[in-house]
Amino acid sequence: MQNYNIGIYSHTNEMPPGFDIYFNYLKDVTGEIAKPVKHSHNIISCFADNKTAKQNPELVAYSGKNRALRSEDKTLYCDWICHSHDKYSSGLLKLIRETDKSNVAGVHLDSITMPGPDYCVCDRCQAKMRDLNLSFYEFRMNETTNFVKQISKITQKELSITLYPDPFYQERYGIDIAALSKYIDYFLIPLYDISYQSLYWLDILAHAFAKRLTNPFYIMLYAKNINLENLKNAARLVSKYTKNIIISYDNDKAAEINKMIRIFNN
Ligand SMILES: [Zn+2]
16 A cells, blocks of 8 residues: 655646646636646636636625725735626536546546635625525535535546635635535645745644544645755655645656655655
């Protein structure tokens, strides 16, 4: 049995040899859709979609004060679509159905959450909340879980989702870990930093997720423009809590980490 699973997460469709698992974008937050990448886990940005937000502003999520656009909410890194627009969700389901028919290893769902703790209170969501007789928190978790449940029925391939990197208060973003665990094969948790110079928080979060989750999970480390020694220290640290590690956005550094972990493990 293999001890470690080391993978890469990439915007390109490159799959350099020697890794255990590959994640490549089929649809990213720009809203552009590429062709399915064979033998890879195809990443689909679900509700973060800059292109759709620009073309169809009526689909954008609403907090009661502003819309979920970078121009109106400075905490956002992209523009977000509301979960309650059936036509938009159907488009995602269609894309996943088509991807499933290709020779892909899996489907990875990114940005399935709400854009932030105050979203979405648009008229459509308010009406749905009333019809279902759910509280704001329940409604948001219900939307996210149902979406993932629907997808689990239409794909036979491995299914994974990105988990917002907060082990304790996932409901803030509309995530019910226990409910989602039933429909997916594993979680990917981005514990991203732009330097990894201090690692105490990485230790705390990796430890907390290891305690909290019952499903398998991968911890993702951000590699672009990161000092290699710092990245190695971060990878060594998270390897105390999981044997599943993904290195994002720099395949050369990922190869170095892959080599280090395998030597370290033998
Ligand atoms: Zn809404």
